[in-house]
Amino acid sequence: MNRDINWPGFRADLGDIEIIDSPQTVRLKSRDYFWYSPILNQQLKKCWADLVVVPKSEAEVITIAAACAKWRVPLTIRGGGTGNYGQAVPLVGGIIVDMTRLTEVHEIGHGFVRVAAGALIEALDNEVHKTGQELLMWPSTRSQATIGGFISGGSGGIGSVRHGVLRDEGNVRALRIVTVEEAPRIITLKGADIQKAHHAYGTNGIITELELALRPSVDWQHAIVLFDEYADTIRFGQALCRDEFDIYLISTVDRRFSQFYRALADYFPPDKHAVFAMIGPKTIDAFKSLAPEFGGTLSLLMADAELQAANLPPSYECAWNHTTLQALKSDRSWTYLQVAYPQPYQPAIDRVIMEEFGDEVLLHHEFARERGDYQIFALPLVKFTTRDRLYEISARFEALGCGVFDAHVCTIAEGGMKVVDAVQVAFKAEADPHNLMNPGKTCQAEADAVLAGKEWVG
Ligand SMILES: Cc1cc2nc3c(=O)[nH]c(=O)nc-3n(C[C@H](O)[C@H](O)[C@H](O)COP(=O)(O)OP(=O)(O)OC[C@H]3O[C@@H](n4cnc5c(N)ncnc54)[C@H](O)[C@@H]3O)c2cc1C
Numbered sequence: 482m483n484r485d486i487n488w489p490g491f492r493a494d495l496g497d498i499e500i501i502d503s504p505q506t507v508r509l510k511s512r513d514y515f516w517y518s519p520i521l522n523q524q525l526k527k528c529w530a531d532l533v534v535v536p537k538s539e540a541e542v543i544t545i546a547a548a549c550a551k552w553r554v555p556l557t558i559r560g561g562g563t564g565n566y567g568q569a570v571p572l573v574g575g576i577i578v579d580m581t582r583l584t585e586v587h588e589i590g591h592g593f594v595r596v597a598a599g600a601l602i603e604a605l606d607n608e609v610h611k612t613g614q615e616l617l618m619w620p621s622t623r624s625q626a627t628i629g630g631f632i633s634g635g636s637g638g639i640g641s642v643r644h645g646v647l648r649d650e651g652n653v654r655a656l657r658i659v660t661v662e663e664a665p666r667i668i669t670l671k672g673a674d675i676q677k678a679h680h681a682y683g684t685n686g687i688i689t690e691l692e693l694a695l696r697p698s699v700d701w702q703h704a705i706v707l708f709d710e711y712a713d714t715i716r717f718g719q720a721l722c723r724d725e726f727d728i729y730l731i732s733t734v735d736r737r738f739s740q741f742y743r744a745l746a747d748y749f750p751p752d753k754h755a756v757f758a759m760i761g762p763k764t765i766d767a768f769k770s771l772a773p774e775f776g777g778t779l780s781l782l783m784a785d786a787e788l789q790a791a792n793l794p795p796s797y798e799c800a801w802n803h804t805t806l807q808a809l810k811s812d813r814s815w816t817y818l819q820v821a822y823p824q825p826y827q828p829a830i831d832r833v834i835m836e837e838f839g840d841e842v843l844l845h846h847e848f849a850r851e852r853g854d855y856q857i858f859a860l861p862l863v864k865f866t867t868r869d870r871l872y873e874i875s876a877r878f879e880a881l882g883c884g885v886f887d888a889h890v891c892t893i894a895e896g897g898m899k900v901v902d903a904v905q906v907a908f909k910a911e912a913d914p915h916n917l918m919n920p921g922k923t924c925q926a927e928a929d930a931v932l933a934g935k936e937w938v939g
Contacts, residue, residue, distance in 0.1 A: 486575075487552055488531070499535040506616040507533055508734045510559060510577045515567035517805060518816055519865045520889040525567045530557065537582045539597075539659065539689045545578060546665040546687060549917050556661065557919045558683035560599060560630025565802060567891035568634045573923035573931050580629055583689065589614070592695055593654060598629025598688045615650055615698035617644040621803040622810040631686045632656070632679055636898055639730050639759065639797045641849035643720065644696070647854060648679055650692055658686035662911045668912065677908040680899045682922045686912035699761040701729050703788055703796040705745070705781040706772045707753035711735050711835075712828040714756045715857070717775040718848050719826065721768070722855040727761025731848040732800035738843060738862075741807040743791055748781040757796040779787035801860070804845050808862050818875055820859040821884040822846075830881045839865070842874060844845060859883075894924035 492500060501507065511529045515521040549556045555575030561742045562569050571577065580599035587596040590689040594609050594616075602623040605617045618640030620626050626635075632653060637646035647653060656670045656678050668686065670678055678686055681861045701939050708714050714733035721728050739751040749755050756777065760768050765782070772779055781793075788795055799807065807816040822830065834842055843862040848855065863874055868889075875885045886897040901923055909916075909923070916937060923939075930937040 486531075486554055489911075491548055491552040491554055494551065494672070495534065495544060498541050498544060499537070501530075501533040501535065507531070507577070510562065510579060511570055512563045513559075513567060513569040515565070515570055517565050517802075517809065517890065518889040519814075520868055520871070521567050521891060525570045525572075525891065528567075528570050528572055529574065530571045531574045533577045533579055533699050535579045535582055539583070542578070542583070542687055542689055543665045545576075546659050546661045547663055550661050550663045550915055551667070551825045553915060553917065555917050555920050557709050558629075558633070558687055559629030559631075561601070561622065561625040562630075563620070564630065564634040564682075566888060568898060568919075569630075569920070570891070571673075572928065575917070575920075576641040580627060580687075583629075586644065587690065589695075593692055594695055595690065595692045596628060597656075597690055599627050600629075602626050602631060609695055610698050613698055616640070617694055617696060618647070621801040623797075628691060628693070632901040633681060633683050633688060634692060636680060637849055638801050638849040641847075641856070643727075643729055643786055643850070645850040645852065648676060649850075653691065654677065654694055655692035656688050657690035658688055658912060660686055660914075661917050662914060665687065677904060678912075680893070680921055681905070682893055684893070684913065684919045684922050685905070685909040686918070688819045693934070699727055699729070701759040701761060702765060702785070703781065703783050703785070704758045704760055704768065704779065705748050705796070706756045706773070707749070707780050708756070708777050709753065710776065711754045711831065713776045714754050715826060715828065715831075715846060717756055717772060717777050718846070718857075719855075720771055720775065721758070722848060726764045726767065728758065728764065729761070730759035730796055730800055732755065732757045732796070732804070733844075733846045734799075734804060735844040737840070738804065738808070738845065741804075741811055742794075742799060745781075745799070748793075757799045759796050799845060805860060805862060808843075814865050815862050816865045816871065817860050817862055817888060818871075818878065819886040819888045820857060820861065820878050821886070822857040823882040824856065826857050827882070830878075830883065834861070834877070835880060837877065838874060877935070890925065892922055892924050892928055 484618045515525050522741045557571040559569045583597040583599035585597045602619045620638040658668045660666045718731040805817045823869045841864045921931040927937045
C-alpha cells in the first residue's frame with residue numbers, strides 16, 4: 482500500500498461509493514492482457530493497485546476524481562481489462578476505477594447512439610440492433626470489452642474494412658469527459674478534438690459517455706475459404722475490397738494456424754491457407770463466384786445461430802488479436818508484432834519473411850480502411866526466444882518497407898499508433914493537471930521516472 486497517501490481521508494471523501502480492498506480482487510483488476518508480450522509480462526507482473534473503486538453513476542465518478550485530486554491518489558481507469566499493452570495496469574499503485582457499472586444506453590437515434598462508457602460492446606450492439614442499426618466496428622473481444630475502453634485503448638477491428646478505423650472522422654461523434662481536479666469539470670469533445678482522448682490510455686480525463694455513429698444493420702454470414710498459396714488469400718481479400726460489396730471482416734492466416742483451431746478441424750485443414758470473412762447477403766453470390774477465380778474453395782458459410790448450434794467459433798474470434806489468443810492457448814511462447822504494409826501490397830515481403838524466418842514467424846493479415854483507403858495490416862505470430870531476436874524480426878519488417886507499431890511497450894508514444902504532440906500535452910494539462918491519471922503511460926521517459934519513484938516534470 483502506498484504509504485504516502487492519506488487513505489482514511491480519501492476513503493472518507495468517497496462516502497458510500499463501493500470500494501474493494503480484498504487483495505485477490507485488487508490484483509485481478511490490476512491485470513489486462515499484457516502477458517501477450519513476454520517483455521511486458523516481465524516488466525508489469527508485479528504492478529498492483531492499492532484499491533478498486535466502483536462508481537455507479539457519473540456523479541460518483543466526479544466524487545472519485547475530486548478525492549483523487551485532493552489526496553493526490555493515482556488512478557487507472559478500467560473497462561473490461563482486455564487491453565494488450567498493460568494499458569490498464571497501474572505502474573505506481575493508487576486506485577483502479579472500474580467503469581463496468583456505468584452501462585446505460587441514454588439515447589438511440591437515426592444514425593447514432595449515446596451510451597455510458599462502461600457498457601459492454603456486445604450488449605450495446607445487441608441494443609442498437611433492436612432499432613435495425615449496428616455499431617460500425619468493434620474489437621474481437623466484444624463480449625468482454627467496454628465501449629469506453631475500446632475508444633481509449635483500441636484502434637479498430639471487425640467492421641474496419643467497411644467503415645475505417647476509430648480515428649476516422651465521424652465514427653466517434655462525441656466524448657463526455659470528467660477532469661481530475663479538486664473541482665472536476667465536464668468537457669465535451671467533438672469532431673477533430675475527439676483525437677485528444679482517443680487511444681490516450683486513460684491519461685487525460687475519464688470518459689463517462691460517448692456518442693457513436695450507427696449504420697443500418699446487415700445479417701452478416703461467417704465464411705472460411707481455403708487456398709493452396711498464401712499470396713492467393715491476399716489477392717482474394719483485395720478483390721473483395723470494393724465499395725459495392727457488403728464486407729465486414731477479411732482476415733487471412735497461413736496454414737500453420739490450423740493447429741490452433743481444433744474446433745474448426747473439418748473446415749480448416751493443416752495443408753491449406755485460410756481467409757476468414759463476414760459477408761452480407763447481397764455479396765454472397767459474388768463472394769462464392771470470386772473465390773474459385775483466385776484458387777479458393779469455400780469450406781464454411783454459416784449464420785451466427787448455425788455456428789452456435791454447431792458449437793463453432795464465429796469468424797471474428799479467428800481474427801484480429803483473437804488469432805494470437807488461439808495460439809497462446811496452446812503455447813505461451815508465441816507472441817506477435819503489429820505491422821502496417823506499404824501500399825500497394827507486395828507479396829515479395831511475405832515471401833522473404835517466410836524464407837528467412839521459417840516456423841519462427843506465422844503469417845496473419847487483416848484488411849481495413851483508413852481515411853477511405855483500403856490498407857493491409859498484419860499481426861504475425863512470432864515464436865519468442867529473446868528480446869533482441871524479437872526486435873531483429875521487427876527490424877526486418879521495417880527494412881522491407883513496413884511500419885511496425887510496438888506491441889511490447891506500455892507507453893503511448895513508443896507504441897507508435899498515436900503521436901503525443903503539443904495538442905495532447907495541452908489537453909493532458911487541462912484534464913489531469915496533477916498528473917494522476919495512469920502515471921507512466923505517456924512515454925518511456927515518464928515510465929522510467931515514475932517507476933524510479935521520481936517526479937515526472939516532462
Ligand atoms: C483477444 C484480444 C483481441 C483484441 N482485438 C482487438 C481488436 O480487434 N481491435 C482493437 O482495437 N483492440 C483489440 N484488442 C485490445 C482490446 O481488447 C481493445 O482495445 C478493447 O476494446 C479494450 O476495451 P476494455 O474495456 O477491455 O479496455 P481496458 O483494457 O479496460 O482499458 C483500455 C485502456 O483504456 C483506458 N480506459 C478504459 N475505460 C476508460 C474510460 N471510460 N475513460 C478513460 N480511459 C478509459 C484504460 O485506462 C486503458 O488504458 C484485443 C485484445 C485481446 C486480448
